[in-house]
Amino acid sequence: MIRYLMVLLIMLLPIEALAISAEDVMKKSQAAFHYQGKDFKSRVVMKLISKSGSERVRELTMLRKNFGEAGGDQKFFMYFFQPADVKDMTFMVYKYPAKDDDRWLFIPAINMVRRIAAQDKTSSFVGSDFTYEDVSGRDIQDDKHALVKEEKLGARDCYVVKSVPKAGDVDYSHKLSWVDKVNSLPLKEEYYDKKGELARVFTADETKDVKGFPTITKRTMKNLHSGHRTEVTYTKTDYNIGIEDSLFSERFLKQPPKKWIE
Amino acid sequence: MSIRRLEFIFCFGVFAFLMLPFYATASDVSIHGFAQGNYSFGARTNPEGKDFKWAEERFQLKLDVPKESFRLFIKTDASFDHIDEKGSLELREGYIDYTAQKWDLRAGRQIITWGLGDLIFINDVFPKDYEAFFSGRPLEYMKRGIDGVKIGAYPEFASFEFIAIPVFEPNNYTDARRFYMFDPMPNVTNREEKDPASNFKNTEFAVRAYRDIAGFDASVYFYRGFYRKPYMIPDDLNNTTKITFHYPKLSVYGASLQGRALDGVLSFEAGWYDSRQDRKGVDYTVPNSQTKFLVGYQRQLWEDFTIGLQYFTEYMHDYSEYKKAQPGGLPKDRKTGQLATVRLTQLLMHQTMKLSLFSFYSTSEGDYLINPEIKYNFSDNIWAAIGANIFGGGEKWSQFGQLDKNDNVYLQLRYEF
Numbered sequence: 001m002i003r004y005l006m007v008l009l010i011m012l013l014p015i016e017a018l019a020i021s022a023e024d025v026m027k028k029s030q031a032a033f034h035y036q037g038k039d040f041k042s043r044v045v046m047k048l049i050s051k052s053g054s055e056r057v058r059e060l061t062m063l064r065k066n067f068g069e070a071g072g073d074q075k076f077f078m079y080f081f082q083p084a085d086v087k088d089m090t091f092m093v094y095k096y097p098a099k100d101d102d103r104w105l106f107i108p109a110i111n112m113v114r115r116i117a118a119q120d121k122t123s124s125f126v127g128s129d130f131t132y133e134d135v136s137g138r139d140i141q142d143d144k145h146a147l148v149k150e151e152k153l154g155a156r157d158c159y160v161v162k163s164v165p166k167a168g169d170v171d172y173s174h175k176l177s178w179v180d181k182v183n184s185l186p187l188k189e190e191y192y193d194k195k196g197e198l199a200r201v202f203t204a205d206e207t208k209d210v211k212g213f214p215t216i217t218k219r220t221m222k223n224l225h226s227g228h229r230t231e232v233t234y235t236k237t238d239y240n241i242g243i244e245d246s247l248f249s250e251r252f253l254k255q256p257p258k259k260w261i262e
Numbered sequence: 263m264s265i266r267r268l269e270f271i272f273c274f275g276v277f278a279f280l281m282l283p284f285y286a287t288a289s290d291v292s293i294h295g296f297a298q299g300n301y302s303f304g305a306r307t308n309p310e311g312k313d314f315k316w317a318e319e320r321f322q323l324k325l326d327v328p329k330e331s332f333r334l335f336i337k338t339d340a341s342f343d344h345i346d347e348k349g350s351l352e353l354r355e356g357y358i359d360y361t362a363q364k365w366d367l368r369a370g371r372q373i374i375t376w377g378l379g380d381l382i383f384i385n386d387v388f389p390k391d392y393e394a395f396f397s398g399r400p401l402e403y404m405k406r407g408i409d410g411v412k413i414g415a416y417p418e419f420a421s422f423e424f425i426a427i428p429v430f431e432p433n434n435y436t437d438a439r440r441f442y443m444f445d446p447m448p449n450v451t452n453r454e455e456k457d458p459a460s461n462f463k464n465t466e467f468a469v470r471a472y473r474d475i476a477g478f479d480a481s482v483y484f485y486r487g488f489y490r491k492p493y494m495i496p497d498d499l500n501n502t503t504k505i506t507f508h509y510p511k512l513s514v515y516g517a518s519l520q521g522r523a524l525d526g527v528l529s530f531e532a533g534w535y536d537s538r539q540d541r542k543g544v545d546y547t548v549p550n551s552q553t554k555f556l557v558g559y560q561r562q563l564w565e566d567f568t569i570g571l572q573y574f575t576e577y578m579h580d581y582s583e584y585k586k587a588q589p590g591g592l593p594k595d596r597k598t599g600q601l602a603t604v605r606l607t608q609l610l611m612h613q614t615m616k617l618s619l620f621s622f623y624s625t626s627e628g629d630y631l632i633n634p635e636i637k638y639n640f641s642d643n644i645w646a647a648i649g650a651n652i653f654g655g656g657e658k659w660s661q662f663g664q665l666d667k668n669d670n671v672y673l674q675l676r677y678e679f
Contacts, residue, residue, distance in 0.1 A: 048612055056614070056642050083642035084678035087294060102477070102522055109402035112375040115479070115520055117527040117560040117568060124566065127613030171565075228612065250472070250479075251416055255361065258328055
C-alpha cells in the first residue's frame, strides 16, 4: 500500500521538480522509441532519394518482440516485399544490449538460411541512410550523455542531449538529440562527423498514438554530405499482438506466417 | 525424355488450372518473375567450334497461391538457347505446402540447401549444376530441385527435417561440346549412363536435426542414397570398347556448428562419406570412403565490405587399397585433398553496386578458379552483372586445372517484377 502511495506521490510531482539526468532522458527515450509494448509490428516503406531526386523503394514488414525490460534483449523479424530482387527474403536479428547481435538471412532462390557478419554500428540498413543501429537502437552505456539545454522544437518542449561515443566504433564524433519532454520520443537528431561538421540529420515528421503508445510514423534521415535522404513511413502499426517466441526461428524464416507479415 | 514431357504437361496443367476463374480469391495469388539475358563468351572457341559457353534468353514465372494451411508454389522457366538453337521449358520448383502447429510438409519439386559451405558442399548432398556455375549463370542455377517429400517436425527440444526422394537426380557437369575437360579414354565413344532405378529400395532418405547450443547453430545430418557424380566402369581395361557410368551407393553422416566468434561468424562442418558399395576400397570403379572437414570465417572489415575465408580438407580411407586397385592408365587421387577459398564483397552507392571476388585454390593440387564480378542495380527492377571465370594450375585432370582452356567472361541482365 505504501509503495502505491509513493508512486502516486511521485506521479503528482511536476516533472520540473525532478532533476532529471541526461542519461535518464536517453533511457526514457530509448524505452519510448525502441521498446514500446511487449511486441510491435509495422509495414515499413523506405524511400531512398538521391540528390538528383531519383527514388528507390524498400518495403518490409518489421516485427519486434522484447525479452525483459527496456534496454534488454530483443528479437526482430523482417520480411521484404520490395524491391523485386529481394522479395520473400526474411531477416532475423537477436539483439543483445552488451554484445554483438546475431543475424540470419534467408535467401528464397536457394532455400538457404545463413548467418551474416555485418556490424550494426556502421552498416547501412538495406542501403538507406539509416544504420542498423539507427533502426534498432544504440545501447545507452555506449555513450557519455550530457544535458545541453532545454528548448522548444516547433510547439514541443524538448531536452537537448549531447551523446559522445565512448569508443570510436561509429563514424560520428557526437550526436545531439531533441527529446520530447512529454512522450520522450526523439524529434530530431544531429550527427556530427569527426571534423565536427553536421553530417546527418534525423527528423520525426509525424507522430501518432497507437494503442496509447506515441509512435513516430514518419521519419527522415538526411545525409548532408551526399544530399541523399531516406524517408520512412510506418503503416499498419500495432502493439501487444501476441507474437510467439517460436516465430524467431529458422522454420519461420523459411516460411514466414502470413498472419504476421501481411 | 518422358520426364521432360511430363514436366511440360505438369507446368502447363497446373498453370491453366490456376488461371481458372475458380480462384475467386485472386487477391491472394501472387505472380512474380523475371526476363533475363545471359551470355558467356569463351576466351577461346569451344571444342565444337562455337564462341559462347552460354547464350540464352530466359523468362521465369513464380506463382504463389496460399490457401489457409495450404500453399501452392510454382516456379517455371522458359528459355531459348542460341548455341544449340532450341527452346526449353523447365519446372524449377513446384510444390504444395501444408503447415500445422508443430509440423509441416512440402511435397513436389523443391530446392534443399544444407550445410554451411560457400560453394563447398559436404552435407549438401542434393543435386548441383556445376555447368551453370562455370558458365557464368546466376548462382541460384547451381542448385537443382529434388522430386520428393520433406516433413518438418518442431518439438521443443530440437527441429527436424525428414526427406524422401524417390526419383534420383544426378549432378549436371560441363558439356564436352562446350568445355575442354580431361577424359582418360577419349577414344572410347560408346558410353552409357546407368541411373539407379526408381523403386522403393532406391529411395533416398535424408534427415537433419538442428537446434541452438550455447548461441551456436548446431546441426547433425544423415543421408542414404547415391553419389551424384558418375563413376566409370570400362567393359575391359586392356581393350576398352564401352564405358558405363554409374552412381555408387553412398551414406553420409555429418555435423555442423555456426556462431558468432572473433568479431565475425565462424563455421565448422564435417562429414563421413561411407561408400557402401566398396567399404574395403578394392573396387576402382567405386570411390573409397572419405572424411571431410570445413572451417569458415566471415567478417565485416569496414562499412559494406565483408571477407569470407574457408579451408576444406578431405581424407581418403583405405588409401593403400586404392593405390593397389587403381589401374595404371588412370590418374591417382591424393590421400588428402585441400582447398582454400576467399570471398571479398564490397557494396557501394547505397548497396546498388556490388563488387565481389571469389576464388578457389587447391593447396594440394595447385589448381584454381578466380571469379570476379560487378553487379549493378540500375533501378529497383533492372540489374546487370559482368564477371569472369578463370581456371588454371594443377594437373590436366584436377578439378579446375582440367578447365584451363575454358576461361570465360559473362553477362547477366535481368528485369525482375
